[in-house]
Amino acid sequence: MSHRLRVAFASAELSPWASTGGLGEVAAALPKALAAAGCDVAVFVPLYRTVKTAVLQRSGRLVDTGVQSSVWIGGYRLDSRIFRLFSAEELTERASHSGRLEAWSHADDAPESATGPRNSGRLRFFAVDCPVLYDREGIYGHVDEPARFSNFARAVLNTASALLGGPPDVVHGHDWHAALLPVYLYGPYRHLLPRTAAVLTIHNLAYQGVFSASELANIGLDPALFRPDLLEFHGHLNWLKGGICTADVVTTVSPRYAQEIRTPEFGERLEGVLRFHEHKLIGILNGIDTDVWNPQTDKYLPARFHARNLTGKQLCRAAILKMARMDPHDPHPVLGVVSRLNVQKGLDLVADLVPYLASRSVRLLLLGSGDQALQSRFEQLEREFPRHVRVRIGFEPDLAHLLQGAADIMVMPSRYEPCGLSQMYAMRYGTVPVVRAVGGLADTVVPLTARTAREHTASGFTYEHDTLAGLQWAMDRALDTFYTDKDGWRQLQQTGMNTDFSWELSAQQYIRIYRVAMHRARE
Numbered sequence: 001m002s003h004r005l006r007v008a009f010a011s012a013e014l015s016p017w018a019s020t021g022g023l024g025e026v027a028a029a030l031p032k033a034l035a036a037a038g039c040d041v042a043v044f045v046p047l048y049r050t051v052k053t054a055v056l057q058r059s060g061r062l063v064d065t066g067v068q069s070s071v072w073i074g075g076y077r078l079d080s081r082i083f084r085l086f087s088a089e090e091l092t093e094r095a096s097h098s099g100r101l102e103a104w105s106h107a108d109d110a111p112e113s114a115t116g117p118r119n120s121g122r123l124r125f126f127a128v129d130c131p132v133l134y135d136r137e138g139i140y141g142h143v144d145e146p147a148r149f150s151n152f153a154r155a156v157l158n159t160a161s162a163l164l165g166g167p168p169d170v171v172h173g174h175d176w177h178a179a180l181l182p183v184y185l186y187g188p189y190r191h192l193l194p195r196t197a198a199v200l201t202i203h204n205l206a207y208q209g210v211f212s213a214s215e216l217a218n219i220g221l222d223p224a225l226f227r228p229d230l231l232e233f234h235g236h237l238n239w240l241k242g243g244i245c246t247a248d249v250v251t252t253v254s255p256r257y258a259q260e261i262r263t264p265e266f267g268e269r270l271e272g273v274l275r276f277h278e279h280k281l282i283g284i285l286n287g288i289d290t291d292v293w294n295p296q297t298d299k300y301l302p303a304r305f306h307a308r309n310l311t312g313k314q315l316c317r318a319a320i321l322k323m324a325r326m327d328p329h330d331p332h333p334v335l336g337v338v339s340r341l342n343v344q345k346g347l348d349l350v351a352d353l354v355p356y357l358a359s360r361s362v363r364l365l366l367l368g369s370g371d372q373a374l375q376s377r378f379e380q381l382e383r384e385f386p387r388h389v390r391v392r393i394g395f396e397p398d399l400a401h402l403l404q405g406a407a408d409i410m411v412m413p414s415r416y417e418p419c420g421l422s423q424m425y426a427m428r429y430g431t432v433p434v435v436r437a438v439g440g441l442a443d444t445v446v447p448l449t450a451r452t453a454r455e456h457t458a459s460g461f462t463y464e465h466d467t468l469a470g471l472q473w474a475m476d477r478a479l480d481t482f483y484t485d486k487d488g489w490r491q492l493q494q495t496g497m498n499t500d501f502s503w504e505l506s507a508q509q510y511i512r513i514y515r516v517a518m519h520r521a522r523e
Contacts, residue, residue, distance in 0.1 A: 004121050005039040005514060007031075008160035008168040010153065012177035014045040014125065016397075017054040017085065018139055021340060022286070022421050023174060023203050026253070029289040030510070033503035035123035037511060042163050044156045046134045046148070047083060047127035061086045062127065069128070069158035073147045074218040078130055080155045082163065085125035126163060128155045146211050149239075150219035153180040157189050170514045172199045176209030179243030180219070183231065186246035187222060197517035199510075200247040202240070204418050205261050205268045206344070209239030241273055248517035250281045251510075253419035254440030258283030266416055280520075284510060285443055286419040287503035288428065293401075295429045295497075300401035305430070307497035310490075313405060313430050320406040324365055324390040332361040333482050336407030336431065338400050338422050341370035341378070346413035346436065348374060349471045354381050356472060358388040360479055365407065367392045367399055405429045409478055413471050417441045423460070427496030432489070433460035434478050436470070444501070448481065453488065459496040 009031050013024035031041040045051065047062075055062055063084040070079050128134070133148045142148060153173070161167045171193075173181035182198030215237055216226055226232050231242040244250050252258040260266035262275050274281060291297075295313070296306050302319045305312030318328035335357065339345050350364075351374070357364060366378055366389075375393055382389045392399065404410070410426035412435040419440030423433040427444075435441040445460040452458035463474040482489055 003166065005170070005511065006164045006166060006168045007034060007039050007041045007514065008156055008164065008171045009034075009041055009043045009174075010156045010171065010178040010181060011043070011045060011174040012139065012149065012152070014043060014051075014085075016058065016087075017051040017127075018045060018048050020139065022253075022419065025289070025421060026203070026286055027174065029287065029292075029503055030507065031123055032289070033287070033507035034510065035121040037121070037504070037507050039121040039511065040164055041121060041123050042160060042168075043123070043125045044152070044160075045085075045125070045127055046152050047129040048134045048139055049136060050139065051085075051127055052135075055085065058087065065126070065163065067159045067162045069155040071151055071154045071158070072220060073151060078132065078147075078151055080128050080130040080151060082155070082159050083127045083129055085127050124163070126159075128152055130155075145209075146215040146219055146237075149177045149209075150180060153178060153184060154189075154220070156181065157184055157193065161193070167193055168196050169518055170197045170199055172201065172510075172514075173243065174201050175203045176207055176240040176243070179209060179239040180221075181243070182247040183221065183225065183239075183242045187225060188220060195518075195522055197249075197514065197521035198247045199249045199251065199513065199517050200243045201251045201253065202244075202261070202418070203253055205240070205266070205270065206416075208233075208241065208268070208270070209237075211237045211239070213237055241270060244270070244273055244277055248280065248520040249513050250277065251513065252281070252283045253286045254443045255283035255285065256442045257416075257418045257439040260416070260439060282513065284506050284513070285440060286421065287506045288421055288424045288501045290428070290502045293404075293425050293428050295405055298401055298405065300398040301405050302402075305405075307430070307494045310430055310493065316402060316406040317408070320365065320402055321363070324363075326363060326387075326390070330363060332363060333408045333479060334406065335362050335364045336403045336410045336426075337364070337366040337368060338403055338410070338425075339368045339412070341368045341374040343371070344415055344417075346415050346466065346471075348377075349413045349466075349468050350411060351377050351381060352468050353472060353475065354385060354389060357475070358385050362388065362479070364389045365392075365403060366390070367394075367396070367403055369393050369395060404431055407431045408482060409434055411471075411475070412436070412441060413466075414438060414441060415466050420444070424501040427459055427499055428501060430493040430497050432478065432482075432492050432496065434471075434474050435460065435462055436466065437462040437464055444499075446495075448477065448488075448492065453491075456491055456495060458492055459499060460492065 011027035013019045015024035015028040031043050065082045067082040185198045303312035303315035322328040378391045382391045404425045410431045410433050417439040426433050447462040448458040461474045461478045463470040
């Protein structure tokens with residue numbers, strides 16, 4: 001191929017500007033690895049109000065590219081402008097190569113030396129600005145979601161060629177918000193991008209984008225697409241189903257999840273569709289940004305450490321216990337939770353287990369937000385067990401890093417988990433995970449057994465059944481090991497810290513998948 005692989009990457013979230021969890025982090029980290037592997041990548045996100053605010057707070061900058069998109073939605077013409085997103089770090093780096101920021105108003109004006117080695121690709125972030133749709137509080141939960149994300153998908157298709165310097169070889173959409181990308185390429189945009197392949201990644205099958213069938217005409221799609229083998233789903237539009245049916249390749253964020261979602265237990269009523277399309281379904285494990293999540297350089301830690309010397313981890317542990325108004329020298333295990341508080345994450349089981357954990361002198365430190373009833377329950381447990389439980393409602397990146405670095409154990413009792421990132425962060429920081437063996441948790445945590453102990457391959461504790469007894473069984477094994485086998489515990493920590501969870505391997509897998517998708521699109 002005469003040119004570098006051109007990829008248009010579309011996500012409703014993008015860390016650090018607009019993120020509620022793993023989707024935003026993947027949208028930031030995977031393109032970085034793809035560019036390092038030689039791809040030209042343009043990442044698109046809607047220009048929400050929160051993005052504007054985050055850019056200003058982080059000393060970044062928005063630059064108008066001069067590229068625009070116009071679409072018709074519900075009888076109204078909506079115009080969108082495309083802005084280039086620069087982080088504060090990128091501005092600093094680029095300033096060392098050029099004295100004029102304004103020269104970078106167009107994507108291809110940026111000096112190549114400012115984006116990495118000459119044999120690497122380019123990575124650029126873009127925001128789709130349509131104030132009537134995006135300039136409001138919150139990322140999700142608006143009554144006009146079909147208009148918001150239909151406009152987003154079409155803006156990506158309308159502008160990607162101009163911003164990438166040629167038609168994209170691949171358009172890569174993420175979750176239901178971008179699932180219309182392959183549908184539009186299958187339908188009205190095929191003439192505009194006749195050789196562009198579509199890849200769709202499912203981060204969480206539970207969220208599918210189900211809307212009234214009446215929305216079909218409003219979002220510029222032919223009513224003929226409303227049929228059981230495409231967009232129709234029990235009389236409604238199902239965007240994710242449409243994306244699955246029309247994409248050239250469909251990926252999930254772990255191999256185990258790709259298998260699970262073909263079954264009734266995890267298939268969310270789409271298991272039949274996924275079995276029909278299983279020839280194009282593949283699981284690729286997410287990675288983590290090892291520059292951001294690195295205990296040797298993490299700016300949020302009061303002391304740094306590495307696998308050969310964990311002295312700094314003990315200092316982090318003391319610091320967070322002091323913050324929690326607990327004895328900083330307490331020898332009992334610190335159990336961390338960094339999570340959204342909802343039924344999927346199984347944290348109701350952790351709440352049920354608190355009396356038992358207190359009986360074994362565990363210190364539970366929880367950071368998260370979500371379901372109001374679950375939040376209230378943990379706050380009540382903090383009042384009932386003041387020597388053992390501390391709860392911080394919300395999400396604070398600095399505290400999340402510190403808790404990952406300071407805890408002895410991290411618990412993730414998920415009922416399902418497409419990939420999960422917290423367990424990988426935990427292992428990277430020498431914090432031993434206790435997880436249910438589902439999805440990406442099963443793909444990343446090697447359970448302690450007699451054999452894995454001998455081979456020094458174990459990195460945590462897993463259990464199979466979604467019950468309090470199952471979680472307690474696994475927690476018992478972790479606590480017994482912590483209290484009675486210090487050498488074995490240290491081996492678990494070191495194995496986890498030495499496991500490669502970087503994006504490089506996954507990026508190479510995606511590049512291979514892109515080429516498969518391109519071949520299928522051009523058949």
